[in-house]
Amino acid sequence: MSKYQLYCFAESGNSYKAALMLELCKLDWQPVWVDYFNGQTRAPEYRTEVNEMGEVPVLVHGSKKISQSGVILEYLAGEAGKFGPNNEDERREILRWMFFDNHKFTSYIATLRFMVSLAKTGETPVTEFLRQRFGNALTIVDGHLAKQPFLVGNRATIADLSLCGYMFYGAEIPLPLESYAHVLKWMERIKSLPGWKHPYDLMPRSKVDV
């Protein structure tokens, strides 16, 4: 058995954040596929035994079971000694972007992409709301990345791995990224990190048509 197990599925960008971190750090890990689309995360057993919040990813390391991608990223940065902060100011700056990601970035794009590309709701007032909110967040991130190559300092950190969670799903992202030039360049920088993989090459896929 690998040192780390990750409850995940490839369509989950939040899982991807953790999986990419494990891979980039060359840690000994294996995915534990979660059947999200058939309700596994909503089942009582999952909520009792794996995660009361009913979410992926969950990282298992020995007797530790850690949920919330932000906490997992921070934990793994400590374990691997990579992509973490160099000092307290950096630590807070990284945390700031990870909170922003959870509140205003991943939160909107994850739901927008789920509705349009997976649940196939079509365009609705809700998708329009999410698209506008995500656009606002993208503008803020693009402005920040106009000033520096990565979100914090001059190197990739877990803040970047958090915000990029849903950015590599290509055509599944129902919002054109062309006008966010600095975001696009930042994505290329992340793709250039040694060991980078696409989410669908890192984790088991679900049997759904996406």
Added chain:
Amino acid sequence: MSKYQLYCFAESGNSYKAALMLELCKLDWQPVWVDYFNGQTRAPEYRTEVNEMGEVPVLVHGSKKISQSGVILEYLAGEAGKFGPNNEDERREILRWMFFDNHKFTSYIATLRFMVSLAKTGETPVTEFLRQRFGNALTIVDGHLAKQPFLVGNRATIADLSLCGYMFYGAEIPLPLESYAHVLKWMERIKSLPGWKHPYDLMPRSKVDV
């Protein structure tokens, strides 16, 4: 001048998280009122000089300017030696609930309350979406609080101060809380903390009809 300044306005539950923490810790602080409803947080000067994310709260402490309520709460816990974690496991557990708050709890109730009670959009597909999502998050929190008095351990921590940010706005919360008995008892416990104040008694209000 007080030791800490907090950019805030009373209608902002995210500001309330930080203001309540400052007050409960008896720290020397003063509010700096932000005219959110007339666009101050969207103005270029605010984005350049105060917070590029265009949000409140922002805490100023000497030369430090800290944004994102979660980061502020964590910083103040360190400053005051109160409401913070006692060990690494607790630290991660607190962080886990604060990420959950940003992603699934505050994110939905803040926007729902803004739309219904401040912007007065009336009921729309978007408010229905937000209400359902917030209901799901409330159910998870209620289940957790059925097992323990506060979110982490047996005492109030910054996790509680984060999740309670929008819970005390009374009739402005457009979702009945009666069926969440454990949440209601938890709110009473928070109200019983020495020094607790209502958001409208802690920060300057805006000149809007709420």
